Amino acid sequence: MKKEISRKFCVAPMMGYTTPYARKLYRILSKNSFLFSEMIATKSLIYSKNRENIIDNDFNNPVALQVGGSEIDELTKASKIAIDYNYDEINLNVGCPSKAVQKGSFGACLMKNKVLVRNCIEALQSDKIEATLKCRLGLGKELKYEFFEEFIDEMSKTGIKFIYVHARNAILSGISPQGNRTIPPLSYDFVKKIKNKYPNITFILNGGIDNLDKAENLLKEFDGVMIGRLIKNNPFILKEVDKKIFKEKNKLIDETVINNYFAYIKPKLGFESIFRLLSPLLNIFFSVPNSKIYKSKINEYMRDQNINLIEDLLIKFIRDRILV
Ligand SMILES: Cc1cc2nc3c(=O)[nH]c(=O)nc-3n(C[C@H](O)[C@H](O)[C@H](O)COP(=O)(O)O)c2cc1C
Known part of the structure; x- marks a missing residue:
């Protein structure tokens, strides 16, 4: 049905x-x-x-x-x-x-x-x-x-x-x-x-x-x-x-979003490319000035498959800037 x-x-x-x-x-x-x-x-x-x-x-x-x-x-x-x-x-x-x-x-x-x-x-x-x-x-x-x-x-x-x-x-x-x-x-x-x-x-x-x-x-x-x-x-x-749009009270915290998402992708590492797992988040850097340093760090951690450091870095990025 x-x-x-x-x-x-x-x-x-x-x-x-x-x-x-x-x-x-x-x-x-x-x-x-x-x-x-x-x-x-x-x-x-x-x-x-x-x-x-x-x-x-x-x-x-x-x-x-x-x-x-x-x-x-x-x-x-x-x-x-x-x-x-x-x-x-x-x-x-x-x-x-x-x-x-x-x-x-x-x-x-x-x-x-x-x-x-x-x-x-x-x-x-x-x-x-x-x-x-x-x-x-x-x-x-x-x-x-x-x-x-x-x-x-x-x-x-x-x-x-x-x-x-x-x-x-x-x-x-x-x-x-x-x-x-x-x-x-x-x-x-x-x-x-x-x-x-x-x-x-x-x-x-x-x-x-x-x-x-x-x-x-x-x-x-x-x-x-x-x-x-x-x-x-x-x-x-x-x-x-x-x-x-839906008039709901939404108390989502950005850091929790990142943590929840990483809890989902971590077990997939090894079965799927790290780039595909992270790509939904990577664009948020592109439109932000002075994000070059974050980008090069993320690239380095991706090469090393170090997903925990990437999670920490994203959380720091979000703490430092207002995303929306
Ligand atoms: C990177 C990219 C990939 C797209 N791939 C598809 C697709 O697989 N199927 C589809 O129907 N439209 C695709 N589109 C078109 C979008 O669904 C949408 O129709 C178009 O971007 C216009 O909407 P927007 O102005 O809100 O971006 C794609 C658009 C972009 C930017």
């Missing part, structure tokens, strides 16, 4: 970042945020010997498994795996513009073939798990509402309940995936308009939401927001989400 779950505040899927470890950290920081895995190609999901490490879900629910693929039988298998691993949702990536993804016939290029996307969603659907979609507004340089509307019209035939929209086009050649997150202009209005046409579908707005005040304001008009880079750069923002 599917549970009623709030998707008011979602942390976007981010390859190389929203790993099982990052999701553990995010869950320590926020009880209410809806989390996503990074995109996993259906073939890796089905055949990888490393599957446990890639998609482990250590009760970090509510959480979605995002997949990339367009082979119907693989998608059906992927959906079963998501159920076995206790995910609440399986989400199809129809937004990634990278060349590699286009070669594998998944991601944003699928927006060219709305009937295929509809078949893909149907392959993911079952009464045990929510099957959802993350898409763009369209393809190429020109924004056309009619294209977006016709795409969603086709999706609506599946009975889909949740659609995440990165509210800009994808440009499939000539610009990088990073450029595709900044260059095509945002149009939140398209999402507002489609939401009025389909009140039974929850549309979650994504793209360019770079602070929590903005998120809070947008929630007056939209059913949910999804945020990526803001959280990647400083996951400690999530501590504020439960207070600001």
